[in-house]
Amino acid sequence: MSLQGPGTRLGLSSVAVAVGVAAAAGAAQLGVGYGLGVFSWVPTVHGGGEAAWLASLAWTVWISALSVVLGAVVADRVGRPTVQSSTAVRVLRRAALSIAAALGGLVVVALTAVPARVAERADTFAPHVIVGGYAIAGVLLGLFVAVAALIARSIAANVLATGGWLWLLAVTAVADGIAAGRETVVAQLGSWPVTTDGPWFRSVYLPGAAIAGVAAVLIGFLAALPAARRRDAQAGVALSGAAGPALVAVAYLLAAPKLTGALPEQLSAYLVAPYAVFAGLLGSVLALVLCGPRRPRPVSVAAAPVPPQYLGSDAAPAPAVPAQTGPDRADADKTDADKTGADKGAPAKDTPARPASAKPAQGRAAVVKATPDKAVAEQPADEPTAPVTGTPAAAVDALAPSPKQPRKKR
Incomplete structure (x- = not known):
């Protein structure tokens, strides 16, 4: 099953x-x-x-x-x-x-x-x-x-460790009484009368109170330490130190809800038990703070400094940037002007006429790419082919056939 x-x-x-x-x-x-x-x-x-x-x-x-x-x-x-x-x-x-x-x-x-x-x-x-x-x-x-x-494993560790400590303290108290030759008396839960005459402070036996408080802090710290390193639940780790001392305090509360006619050592044990709960809680919280998980620090990326800009109504508008003429276009215009002057002063060769529908290229957007093989085929065989240099516009004008003019008779 x-x-x-x-x-x-x-x-x-x-x-x-x-x-x-x-x-x-x-x-x-x-x-x-x-x-x-x-x-x-x-x-x-x-x-x-x-x-x-x-x-x-x-x-x-x-x-x-x-x-x-x-x-x-x-x-x-x-x-x-x-x-x-x-x-x-x-x-x-x-x-x-x-x-x-x-x-x-x-x-x-x-x-x-x-x-x-x-x-x-x-x-x-x-x-x-x-x-x-x-x-x-x-x-x-x-x-x-x-x-x-x-x-919570830390609570279990605290209760079991507190139980072992209380039994060790009780056996030590009995052995001390036997060694001192005193009569065997009942040992108080979590208390050991180290001396017979104090010191006392307002019905509280100070040596017993010191032993109970220090033991609660140490047990709370040591029992919560492994759980804090394992990254267990923080609530269970923080509250684990109060588990064992709280069980002792409840046992005293159930045994004597009203302390009437109690002996001084018994009254001291009853009064110290609630304070041991806070001492154990302090030990477990200390273990969580020292060995608990730490939050990673946020990584801040330094941003580039932005220069201040004035955006008021009286701010002057940015000046307009005139369009600049590229060097390639200037060379093309110069080449076209030279070619036109050469056509006016020199007789033109027999070349087929340019169709009327063809328009001259204007600017870079109107450039028509001509096939080099077709342009070479239309050129006369006896005329040497001149190398094409310059800008794409100049290349188109150089490859285009010029109108054929009649020769003058002598």
Whole structure:
């Protein structure tokens, strides 16, 4: 069964990959969290039960959402089509993979709701139902983020990189507490208490805020850098830096809509999360500006300078240029005048008379080209043929037969 034509690898295998990877990712994260004590449903001592409860709910939302995104992205890379497909087919493919990954992410619901039955809550008699509801909310949130991650690769890279960073930070916080000999407490999502006494600034733990802000900028920049070099869609590249931090902020918002009675470190993590979204957005936009496509500069062709011309009513008209007589016409007129004078003073030879209909050539437009062979045939044999020189008009007059005149008796 395949949703596309020949040459593709999208079928039930890709859907199975999405379900399996999402379920495996959720189970692995919960195993690491339960094993290291990153979150727990068992109330802690010294009045930390509320903080542990809220932190565990935030981790539940984050783990379920990240599992769905991871399953959809891996299935998309494994079953990427080998031929070009239409837009409708691509939309159906992304929707199918996202829904399949969401089905696999429902494993987190069971793996969190069952252990949450031991939780002691004064405001509810069924804490496991609340935990299951938060897990389902995380799956739905991950479904929408997975669709965006399949559309823009930079968003997928940012979410996965943010997930790896948060788990590294949580494991580091637990290891630091064990090394310092402190009691194991629930780690806040995206926060690490480097010191125990501050510094603080208006309920904000400055070391934790600095770590969260710098990490958001770096992850946003590095995740968007390859996409900017590939010339991907600029909107997806610019918004990719806010994807991971926004998922963390929504997890905190769902876990505690109202911060009443929260511990100082937990309150600081809640307040820093929205600012981390803007920090990640700054990193992705910076990557797009530095490595994005640049518009070519327009090439301007320098035009030839046009001298100013006065076109007013009092401008003098241009002088008329008299017609010039060419040198060839002047030579022809001179030759005709010499020939006429020679005919008047010298006796003409016996030549046939010129027809009356023939008219003398006037100017260049009235020149009649005579055939040289015919003119030579009409000339007497005993008279030598004179070379024809001059202009075409002179040549016509030289070749034309002259009227025959009688000889005078002695």
